[in-house]
Amino acid sequence: MNAIENFGARTLDYVNEAGRMGLFLINTIINVFKPPYKIYPIIKQIHVIGSLSIFVIIFTGAFTGMVMSLQMYHTLSKYGSVSVLGSAVALSLIKELGPVLAALMVTGRAGSAMCAEIGVMRISEQIDALDCMAIDPHKYIVAPKFIAALISMPLLTALFDVVGIFGGYMVGVGLLGANEGSYFASMQADVEFSDIYMGVVKSLCFGLIIVTICSSKGYYVHLTKGGGFGAEGVSSVTTSAVVLSSVCILVFDYFITSVLL
Amino acid sequence: MKAKITGNPIVQLVDVHKSYGPHHILKGVNLDIMEGKTTVIVGGSGQGKSQVLKHVLGLTQPDRGKVLVNGQDINRIKKKDLKKIRTEFGVLFQNSALFDSMNVFDNVALPLRERTSHSEKEIRELVEEKLAMMDVSGSNDKFPAQISGGMKKRVGLARALVLNPKIVFFDEPTTGLDVKKSNEIYRVFYKTQTQLGYTAVIVSHDVPKIFKLADYVALLNNGIVQDCLTPEEFQLSNDPIIKQYVETAMGPLYSSEMEDEL
Numbered sequence: 001m002n003a004i005e006n007f008g009a010r011t012l013d014y015v016n017e018a019g020r021m022g023l024f025l026i027n028t029i030i031n032v033f034k035p036p037y038k039i040y041p042i043i044k045q046i047h048v049i050g051s052l053s054i055f056v057i058i059f060t061g062a063f064t065g066m067v068m069s070l071q072m073y074h075t076l077s078k079y080g081s082v083s084v085l086g087s088a089v090a091l092s093l094i095k096e097l098g099p100v101l102a103a104l105m106v107t108g109r110a111g112s113a114m115c116a117e118i119g120v121m122r123i124s125e126q127i128d129a130l131d132c133m134a135i136d137p138h139k140y141i142v143a144p145k146f147i148a149a150l151i152s153m154p155l156l157t158a159l160f161d162v163v164g165i166f167g168g169y170m171v172g173v174g175l176l177g178a179n180e181g182s183y184f185a186s187m188q189a190d191v192e193f194s195d196i197y198m199g200v201v202k203s204l205c206f207g208l209i210i211v212t213i214c215s216s217k218g219y220y221v222h223l224t225k226g227g228g229f230g231a232e233g234v235s236s237v238t239t240s241a242v243v244l245s246s247v248c249i250l251v252f253d254y255f256i257t258s259v260l261l
Numbered sequence: 262m263k264a265k266i267t268g269n270p271i272v273q274l275v276d277v278h279k280s281y282g283p284h285h286i287l288k289g290v291n292l293d294i295m296e297g298k299t300t301v302i303v304g305g306s307g308q309g310k311s312q313v314l315k316h317v318l319g320l321t322q323p324d325r326g327k328v329l330v331n332g333q334d335i336n337r338i339k340k341k342d343l344k345k346i347r348t349e350f351g352v353l354f355q356n357s358a359l360f361d362s363m364n365v366f367d368n369v370a371l372p373l374r375e376r377t378s379h380s381e382k383e384i385r386e387l388v389e390e391k392l393a394m395m396d397v398s399g400s401n402d403k404f405p406a407q408i409s410g411g412m413k414k415r416v417g418l419a420r421a422l423v424l425n426p427k428i429v430f431f432d433e434p435t436t437g438l439d440v441k442k443s444n445e446i447y448r449v450f451y452k453t454q455t456q457l458g459y460t461a462v463i464v465s466h467d468v469p470k471i472f473k474l475a476d477y478v479a480l481l482n483n484g485i486v487q488d489c490l491t492p493e494e495f496q497l498s499n500d501p502i503i504k505q506y507v508e509t510a511m512g513p514l515y516s517s518e519m520e521d522e523l
Contacts, residue, residue: 120361124358125358126358126360126361128320129360132347132350133420134344134350
């Protein structure tokens with residue numbers, strides 16, 4: 001009986017948390033459209049989420065493109081199709097690996113910081129202070145992060161794709177000797193607008209997932225069962241925010257792909 | 262027991278109950294906060310003093326009962342109306358709740374920037390004025406991590422007062438401060454209240470010092486307000502619980518127990 005009760009209680013906790021996150025997202029979207037509109041906080045968040053992630057995106061993008069090219073060159077050469085190496089690398093990156101890996105990198109770098117920052121604000125009563133000053137915390141703290149993530153994610157994904165394609169070129173053409181002309185020609189011939197569109201839609205959805213999960217986990221750190229207040233509470237919700245965001249990115253990647261294909 | 266005080270109540274708690282899981286923290290709190298007066302809420306640790314404050318600020322909702330501010334039940338009004346009521350509040354939190362990423366000036370300027378249409382020049386003047394009132398001029402560029410606990414409290418108070426609120430709430434304003442710094446906080450409080458004339462609600466352990474500043478003292482005991490009296494009435498009360506609290510907090514009982522032990 002205890003096992004069933006525990007299962008039920010845990011299920012209710014998850015349903016509660018999902019509900020809180022849903023309401024959090026709705027509240028944030030409402031506040032995005034509410035005046036006053038201030039540009040500086042958004043630019044600051046674009047710097048935090050976007051600019052500060054550029055290095056890690058370039059680094060991971062380059063090596064992803066390089067390993068993709070390496071793997072595909074050997075596979076395609078078995079079938080005499082090395083000429084489509086450029087198109088294979090580009091399509092894999094644009095439609096799948098770019099949005100997913102860029103989102104995972106941003107989750108690890110900016111999402112965790114976002115969750116910890118808001119969590120610390122909660123436990124040190126800074127969010128209560130905003131409420132008491134009649135300043136909506138959703139408007140003041142979360143809305144700029146939300147807008148910044150929606151702007152930054154597609155740009156970071158595009159950067160990941162471009163650097164990945166270049167990394168693939170370095171290995172495929174520079175190292176393994178594939179034809180330079182066919183690398184770019186096949187890419188030009190096979191990559192269509194719908195592929196780019198899929199990448200952009202995915203990156204926007206992943207940006208939304210990262211902000212919603214990471215911000216709401218930090219915002220509700222005091223309501224987290226077993227988490228509670230204090231440094232341990234913040235550290236535990238930050239870990240769970242990163243894990244949940246990463247899992248959701250992969251799960252939603254499947255569903256978005258199945259809808260858009 | 263309903264508090265026996267007279268005047269015009271600006272905040273009223275009516276039969277407020279609150280539980281967290283199996284813990285029944287507030288068991289029917291009744292309290293009137295009088296306009297323009299200083300009400301001090303005292304009580305032992307874990308008696309729900311900060312919870313009462315959170316209910317009045319609308320940060321926590323009661324399981325049962327009403328919290329009225331200017332006659333409006335803050336748990337039954339729209340969010341925008343609650344926001345409007347909160348524009349009349351100023352709060353000094355226990356840990357000051359300053360924003361770590363902002364310097365002293367920006368912390369105090371925040372309510373002005375977010376809630377008014379003042380120019381930066383006007384904001385600068387108002388912030389400088391309040392910081393001077395708190396004797397913390399010259400620390401504008403310092404961050405909260407770079408200033409002492411006493412200064413944090415004064416900056417927090419400057420932020421709470423920058424919009425000239427009607428009611429100011431103090432949650433344990435001298436916690437973690439030494440005697441000298443506690444006295445400085447009380448001096449600043451006395452000066453600002455005399456100048457600005459706000460209603461003050463202070464949650465404090467600092468008995469008997471706080472009696473000198475209070476118009477009314479409310480004792481929270483076991484989840485209810487035992488009574489709310491003037492400091493003189495409170496100290497002379499025959500209510501056994503108040504009497505015991507006063508004796509414990511002010512010395513005689515504590516001293517005699519210590520003597521027995523020694």
